[in-house]
Amino acid sequence: MESRILFICTGNFYRSRFAEMLFNYLAEKEKLPVKAFSKGLRLSKKNKGPLSSYAENYLAENYNELEISTRMPIPVTRQDFEYYDQIIALDETEHRALMKQFFPTEENQITYWNFADDYIEAPAMVLPKLEEKVKAFVADLKTKY
Template identity: 40%
Template sequence: MRPMKRVLFLCTGNYYRSRYAEELFNHLARAEQLAWRASSRGAAERGSPDNVGPMSVFADDRLRASGIVPEGAARFPQPCSLADFDDADLVIALKETEHRPLVERRFPEVADRVTYWHVDDIDFAHPSVALAMIDDHIRALVSALRSSVRASGRSPAQT
């Protein structure tokens, strides 16, 4: 059996969008028996002093309302390191205009590996809108990975 593949989700402080994406992806990938696991980190060197607790209450509440108990709810935000990129098969940053400059400045040697989505932070999009966008992106990603598995003729756990 091949080792688990890794997707890394990046947002600015690893508190809200990337944490939600990580938890939702892991829940759906596990349900689909995909051999993929997500982690998340902050593209900035440190998180915002305005962030209270380990994870955004908006992300936590929406996950729980969907019947998902966040596995990493007690983990405090973590900044990204080059090793995180090395461990990832796929890297997705949640907002291109916000995160591309951070990634290019901090990690120029791997910046070309990042796929960018366009999900605004809480100061530009209400959580109900932003988290719904992440839901759509994650479900499309899981569907694409599932289709890739079917096309390869392997079981989901072998991909």
């Protein structure tokens, strides 16, 4: 049976989408029985289109075989906490507060990473670090399967 991972961020436009696509690309190459998806805790009308150009450009430049998803952002629902085997929020500072607001009983049931949004830290700094974290996560899962 395939394990399910959910990456969440604020708008499901930048960090979580990047993590989802990179994770699935790497996990598929390793033939891991794990699939990732991503959603957002508070979608924004400011996001233009389905995916941040920072994430899209980074993935296109560094992973030319990776298929870029063009689906629109999707909000997190209460059912997600039952459906996914593991949920990872991309920035503890930002997302723990949103979890307390929207899903207080699930706040401590998820894993928190620490990757700031693009208005706090430049994507040129964040994306390489997030890429390394996702690679390490896949490598760790590889030892479990």
